[in-house]
Amino acid sequence: MNSTMVREFILSGFTDNRELEIFIFFMLLGTYILTIMGNMVIIVITLVDHHLYTPMYFFLRHFAVLEIGFTTSTIPKALANMAMGHKSISVSGCFIQFFVYFVLGTTEFFLLAVMSVDRYLAICNPLRYSTIMHSQVCSLLVLCSWLGGILLILGPAVVLFQMPFCGSNTINHFFCDNGPLIKLACIDTSLLELMDFLIATLSLIGTLTVTIISFVNIVSTILSIPSSTGRQKAFSTCASHITVVSITYGSCIFMYIKPQGTSKFNFSKSVAILNVVVSPLLNPFIYCLRNKQVQDALRTVCRQGVGFWKKSM
Template structure:
């Protein structure tokens, strides 16, 4: 059993490497990815808001999804960039707890919203005549609210229990952000219940929403296969395939990291997989879900055309 309890005011995040050249390379990659993530998702939010043609349930959910992606990656990457740039790898205890809470709250909300988006696509393709009556504005708002509140209620219990445990004499976290796996290794006392609660929470949020998503897309594929138009089938399959890429990256990385009976395994591998969840997935999502969509491309062209026209107007003296 661990002992030597102490009051910890800050943690040291070991990150990836102490080699300066590699730190500079990682800083450049992370910064470029972060800026592209912010810009890509900001474009989706802006275009979906200003273009009345995109005022539909699907783009309402995509707006919220893009906001989630911006918030999720911002909770992790700026702090990582600061550590890589300055070499100062410390983070306060309060800052670490806040980061951990935001990471799991926003991440769990994202899984709930992915399930909601798959249900929306199911209704649109399998019940097109009833789509507008089923996916009312009130229902869309209620589903998004459920995602946020349900996620909070699911993770607040384990978080409160975690805060009851004292930290042992080490404050070194072998990670690039405050994840629960390295944090659990620093706690004093019997953490079996906390680890088990974390496993159950992850299983409910990940496997529960994944089941909804998979069932929805199975029914979508069945409906698509019955379509008489080859063009319609190709378009629907193209959309489904791109969505499955997002689902595979997002769910695959998190199931590997958190659906384990014990918190064993190599942390170095965990860091690499965490990059998929915190960097790669938020970067790809706006391009896979929206920017390759013809409606969004037309809206973007129209918006750019209007901006160009405004810029070319002669200024009055």
């Protein structure tokens, strides 16, 4: 079998109805722009406001960078295909999209676990927090998150890239997801599917376990605080993170923690919209709306921007 027989893939996208596709295009474009703007706001305010020079916001800034990269790995290509009326992607382009998408997504899981441990230390061990979570440790944890994402995805990516694709070239998705892509291979893929399932379980369930253990200890510590004001203040520092974790892990578990072929791709496509489009859009708003420090920093930056604009006029 010759793997060069397929020179490009066809992404089926969202619909064959052109009018509906145009509507989806504008909805997706607006959502993507808001996602980039929202996460850029998080990056900017955590860089310019010295009150946010803490480990929590250091991790949040890197998470916002990941969110921008994660949604950018799929949405611009989907928008371009809808705008130009064709749905093709080269084999190399498909594999690059696959690799970037899964590396960034897996890195997010590790970083969310790190952020959970950070909140655990801040609330459950406040006296030693600044000693443990100094800048070098924070940078090392971010680096390890990236390395974990790359190393976990590298093996399956190399195996998939070497597989022959010589039959149908239509991917039933709006991006090069692993399930629909594996189904197009000309050889037995059961070993790769098992590998993908195990890696998805490790990266999702493993990091989620760390997050759950951290938050169980956090809740236990918060409930032991005698003051209701103190309990509310402590809970408010991690409420946003709990919300983001719920959205991110919920959508990914539905998509990937299942043996291949146990659910229809159309369902996975719908859940992927939540994972790739909605979650990166909501995350910055969740952190801003539920965090007074971020709100204050945002107001300060806006006032400084208005003042600078008036002086320049």
